[in-house]
Each structure stands twice: as C-alpha cells, then as structure tokens.
Amino acid sequence: MKGTIKDLLNITGVQGYIIASGKNLQIKVPSRPNLSGIKDRLMELYRELIEEGKRPGNTIEIYMEDAIITIFLSGTVMLLVVSHCSTNMALLRMTGKLVAANIMKER
Numbered sequence: 001m002k003g004t005i006k007d008l009l010n011i012t013g014v015q016g017y018i019i020a021s022g023k024n025l026q027i028k029v030p031s032r033p034n035l036s037g038i039k040d041r042l043m044e045l046y047r048e049l050i051e052e053g054k055r056p057g058n059t060i061e062i063y064m065e066d067a068i069i070t071i072f073l074s075g076t077v078m079l080l081v082v083s084h085c086s087t088n089m090a091l092l093r094m095t096g097k098l099v100a101a102n103i104m105k106e107r
Contacts, residue, residue, distance in 0.1 A: 003098025
C-alpha cells in the first residue's frame with residue numbers, strides 16, 4: 001500500500017474526502033448540496049488548524065450519529081475523510097496518514 005487516494009477510497013465505509021492546501025480545496029463527497037457556505041467554513045477550519053501554535057495534533061476525529069469525520073494534518077495539507085461508523089478506523093488512520101504525507105511530499 002502506497003497511501004494514495006485510491007487506497008483510501010477502497011476502505012469499506014469511506015464515503016468521500018476533502019483536501020485543503022493553501023487556497024485550494026478539492027471536494028469528493030457522494031452528495032454535493034450547495035457547497036458555497038461549506039467551502040468558506042472548511043477554509044476557516046483549515047486556516048485555524050494549520051497554524052503551528054494552534055495545531056491540536058496530527059489526527060482529529062469527530063464522531064456523529066451516522067458518520068465519522070477524520071482530519072489528517074501534514075505540513076500545510078489538511079485531509080478530511082468522511083466515513084461510515086462501521087469503518088475499520090485503524091486502517092483508515094494508517095492509510096490517511098500515508099495519504100496526507102504523500103500529498104505534502106507532492107506539493
């Protein structure tokens with residue numbers, strides 16, 4: 001496993017991802033409602049988390065009723081993964097860290 005987006009999407013239960021880097025935002029989620037307001041909020045979250053002094057850690061997990069949002073931080077890259085509650089979280093964490101590191105290496 002090299003840690004690519006394709007590897008991440010092959011994990012059972014992963015529904016989509018968002019990559020933020022600099023002023024760029026790439027969104028790949030199954031249902032795409034009007035995302036204009038969401039994009040602004042995601043960029044705010046990105047700016048807040050990416051500041052060196054405020055970084056809470058390399059991985060943040062947000063548990064909701066029917067989904068888990070996992071945020072991976074690597075340098076100036078934020079990878080946000082949306083997955084189902086039944087997802088193998090150990091595999092998701094390992095693969096997500098590899099993907100975030102590879103994205104950072106490419107930039």
